[in-house]
Amino acid sequence: MTGAEHFAAPPNWEWWILAYFFFGGLAGGSYAIGALIRLVGSPADQRAARTAFIVGFLALIPCPIFLVADLGTPLRFTNMLVDASEGGLSFKYWSPMSLGSWALLGFGLFSFVSFLGALGESAVSALDPLARLLRGTAGAVWSVIGAGLGLFVAGYTGVLLAVSNQAVWSDAGWVLGGLFLASALAGSAALQLLLARSRREVDAGTTARLEVADRNFVILEAILLVLFVASVAIAGTVGKLLGIWGLLWIVIVLGLAAPFVARSGAMRTWPPAAGALVALLGVLALRALVIFGAQS
Amino acid sequence: MAIEARPVGFFTDTSICIGCKACEVACKEWNQLEGDPIQFRDDYDNTGRLDAQNWRHVQFVEKVPDNKGFIPTPTPIAGGQAWLMMSDVCKHCQQASCLEVCPTNAIVRTEFDTVLIQQSVCNGCRDCISACPYGVIGFNEKTGTAHKCTMCYDRLQNGMQPACAKACPTESIKFGYLDELHAAADRRMAALQQGGYKQARLYGRDASVYGGLNAFFLLMDTPETYDLPNAENAKLPSRNNVPGYLGGAVTAVAGLVAGVLAFRSSRMSDMEKRP
Numbered sequence: 001m002t003g004a005e006h007f008a009a010p011p012n013w014e015w016w017i018l019a020y021f022f023f024g025g026l027a028g029g030s031y032a033i034g035a036l037i038r039l040v041g042s043p044a045d046q047r048a049a050r051t052a053f054i055v056g057f058l059a060l061i062p063c064p065i066f067l068v069a070d071l072g073t074p075l076r077f078t079n080m081l082v083d084a085s086e087g088g089l090s091f092k093y094w095s096p097m098s099l100g101s102w103a104l105l106g107f108g109l110f111s112f113v114s115f116l117g118a119l120g121e122s123a124v125s126a127l128d129p130l131a132r133l134l135r136g137t138a139g140a141v142w143s144v145i146g147a148g149l150g151l152f153v154a155g156y157t158g159v160l161l162a163v164s165n166q167a168v169w170s171d172a173g174w175v176l177g178g179l180f181l182a183s184a185l186a187g188s189a190a191l192q193l194l195l196a197r198s199r200r201e202v203d204a205g206t207t208a209r210l211e212v213a214d215r216n217f218v219i220l221e222a223i224l225l226v227l228f229v230a231s232v233a234i235a236g237t238v239g240k241l242l243g244i245w246g247l248l249w250i251v252i253v254l255g256l257a258a259p260f261v262a263r264s265g266a267m268r269t270w271p272p273a274a275g276a277l278v279a280l281l282g283v284l285a286l287r288a289l290v291i292f293g294a295q296s
Numbered sequence: 297m298a299i300e301a302r303p304v305g306f307f308t309d310t311s312i313c314i315g316c317k318a319c320e321v322a323c324k325e326w327n328q329l330e331g332d333p334i335q336f337r338d339d340y341d342n343t344g345r346l347d348a349q350n351w352r353h354v355q356f357v358e359k360v361p362d363n364k365g366f367i368p369t370p371t372p373i374a375g376g377q378a379w380l381m382m383s384d385v386c387k388h389c390q391q392a393s394c395l396e397v398c399p400t401n402a403i404v405r406t407e408f409d410t411v412l413i414q415q416s417v418c419n420g421c422r423d424c425i426s427a428c429p430y431g432v433i434g435f436n437e438k439t440g441t442a443h444k445c446t447m448c449y450d451r452l453q454n455g456m457q458p459a460c461a462k463a464c465p466t467e468s469i470k471f472g473y474l475d476e477l478h479a480a481a482d483r484r485m486a487a488l489q490q491g492g493y494k495q496a497r498l499y500g501r502d503a504s505v506y507g508g509l510n511a512f513f514l515l516m517d518t519p520e521t522y523d524l525p526n527a528e529n530a531k532l533p534s535r536n537n538v539p540g541y542l543g544g545a546v547t548a549v550a551g552l553v554a555g556v557l558a559f560r561s562s563r564m565s566d567m568e569k570r571p
Contacts, residue, residue: 005520005529009347009431011422036555045559072420072440079400084417090401094534097423098399151548159540163533164426165393173536178547185551209558216554224547 004235006167010295016070021157021287023059023066024104025180028154029188030056031111033213034118035147039140044203048210050118051195051202052188056150057115060108067104081105096160103152110146155181161290168294171235175227176290182221187283189214190259194276214279215259222256225286237294245293248285255282298455303409303474304447305510306461307481308383310522311488311496313468315340315354315381322463323352326448346384347434351445352460353384357521382513382522383460383469386411386432386445387500390507393533394424394433394444402442409474409510410447418442427533429506429525447511474510484514505530 034052037045068077076084080101083090092098117134120127134142158180161169169176193210196202232238241249255278261267262275320343324331329349335342341356357380388410395403395411402417403424413424413433418441425433425442433444448458456462461471470477481498488496495517500509504527519526 005525006429007431007523007525008427008429009345009425009434011426012435013422013426032551033555036552037559040556041559070421072422072435072437072442073418076400076417076419079402079417079419080421083401085401085404085414090399092399092401094537095397095399095423096537096540097397097421101399151551152544155544155547156541159536159544160423161426162536162540163397164423164536165429165531165533166426169426170531170533170536174539174543177540177544181544181547182551185555213555213558216558217551220547220550220554 004167004171004237006165006170006237008165008167010166011164012295013070013291016066018284018288018291020063020066020070021180021291022284024063024157025154025184025283025287026188026191027056027060027063027111028107028150028152029181029184029186030059030191031107031114031150032147032154032185033188033192034114035143035150038143041206041209045206045209046121047202048192048196048206050121051199052192053111053114053118055191055195056188057111060111063104064108096156096163100153100156100160103149103156107146107149107153110142110149114143114146151181154184158290161294166294167235167237168232168240168290171237172228172231175224175231179221179224179228180287182217182224183283183286186214186217186221186256187280189217190276190279190283194273194280197272197276211259211263215263218256218259218279225252225256240296241289241293243293243296245289245296248289248293251285252282252289255279255285258282299408299452299457300473301407303510304452304472305388305410305474305477305512306385306447306458307470307472307477307512307514308385309468309470309481309484309514310380310382311484311493311514311516312466313354313381313383314466315356316465317343317354318463318465319352319383319460319469320350320354322459323445324349326451326459327351327446346386346430346432346444348436348443349434351385351443355382355384355522356380357382357517359517378516380516380521382515383464384430384522385460385511386447387430387506387512388445388447388510389505390503390509391532392506393427393429397423397427397533399423406449406452408447408449408452410449410452411510412446412449413442413444415439415441415443429530431523445511477512481512481514488514499524506532 030052034049037049068074116127117131120131155177158176162173162176164170196207258275258278267275332349335344339356343350343353346353359378392411402414404412406412420440433442436443457471461469481501485498497515499515499519500512
């Protein structure tokens with residue numbers, strides 16, 4: 001079986017895009033976890049849901065800045081949404097970058113309102129009416145739609161890379177979106193754990209359940225990572241993920257192992273945040289490997 | 297003489313290219329391209345590749361014996377040796393990958409059926425560079441936008457043929473209406489085959505590669521020899537849309553199930569504790 005041939009030039013998507021992929025993943029993943037806890041968690045878990053909504057929005061804030069900064073002509077960022085040549089809106093459902101721009105805008109709205117609701121529940125009394133509204137059926141519907149958009153934002157970046165003619169990216173077309181999504185969920189769960197452990201008022205049971213969720217997400221990510229490597233190996237382009245960028249594999253594997261090592265008690269002498277931090281570094285390393293390795 | 301608003305293109309006959317690079321110079325002159333700093337490479341090619349400053353690139357494919365007399369991939373021409381030359385350019389594909397992914401609609405098809413990047417609309421996202429299977433498009437740091445061959449759109453609008461075709465001394469680059477170029481290519485191909493050049497082939501003449509190329513080629517060896525994807529590998533980026541989103545959706549469902557399994561137990565035990 002012959003491998004895929006690639007003669008495409010690299011787009012030179014680098015640090016801004018890496019930062020966007022990382023923070024966008026955490027924003028979408030955190031919101032989805034917040035919505036999940038809101039819908040199926042116990043009352044004792046709701047503090048973690050509020051934190052997830054707040055963190056999700058805070059992680060989202062820099063995303064448009066990263067994207068605009070990466071553009072060659074940043075002042076034309078509106079061209080992603082408005083058709084500057086024909087007039088009207090610029091919407092191409094078959095272009096992941098176009099679809100992602102609209103999804104980011106929509107998710108921003110849902111994340112912002114949920115953020116305000118979470119603030120209303122915890123600290124800002126002026127937002128209490130909104131918080132009460134979001135606790136009801138309307139809030140559940142809002143969270144479900146927001147979670148859908150959040151999951152899309154967390155995963156479409158992988159599809160965006162796949163919808164190209166680049167080595168590695170296009171070779172793993174069917175798996176890259178899922179891999180980024182699973183990694184975003186695992187990273188977001190690690191982030192919530194990090195925050196839960198740093199705040200004593202979070203229920204110990206909630207922390208334990210976040211740990212279970214984190215391990216479940218990591219198992220999902222590991223399965224997709226194996227499929228990803230198999231896809232690029234079949235295409236004959238796995239070599240691009242080795243070399244100097246291949247060192248990132250160490251961080252990725254450590255990040256995947258962290259939740260299980262922490263559970264075994266082997267990290268007992270480490271600071272409580274260490275496992276979650278290593279997991280987050282793994283999320284970052286995975287994106288760096290895929291972005292930079294393929295373009296090397 | 298005006299050029300009608302119907303499909304036009306280039307027919308580049310590599311069998312008569314002499315590697316003079318007049319096309320590169322003419323292109324740079326007309327389009328005011330500064331060019332990249334000179335590279336000293338191990339061959340006659342000091343252009344390197346197509347990019348924002350090089351909209352024509354004369355490739356030199358050396359298939360001559362090395363010091364030990366070994367030819368890595370011999371060609372049937374000239375006793376197994378060959379020094380192939382090809383003036384590469386944007387293919388103005390019928391199914392253009394760049395046009396497909398461009399999120400701003402900056403890339404359009406003109407009245408001459410060519411593919412054009414509107415410089416007033418492009419915002420420099422570089423998605424088109426990622427998509428182009430030929431590595432044609434480059435990013436211009438000064439303008440902050442993507443650039444490639446326009447097939448001299450301004451000249452076409454004023455009844456003039458593109459600068460590269462005008463300058464080519466051997467008529468290796470032919471410009472014209474696409475149907476007429478197809479007929480000329482078929483004639484040339486028949487003559488070469490009659491002359492025993494079995495490896496000669498037309499690339500992009502038919503729809504097997506990206507629905508047909510408005511800038512198509514007569515090659516003297518396999519497409520891969522010239523860094524061109526063959527029909528098997530000529531795929532559109534959109535092939536990964538459905539599988540990509542489907543993979544994401546399946547993962548999302550699996551992730552939600554994984555999350556529900558973790559948190560649902562807490563609600564259940566909470567309900568059990570209630571009197």
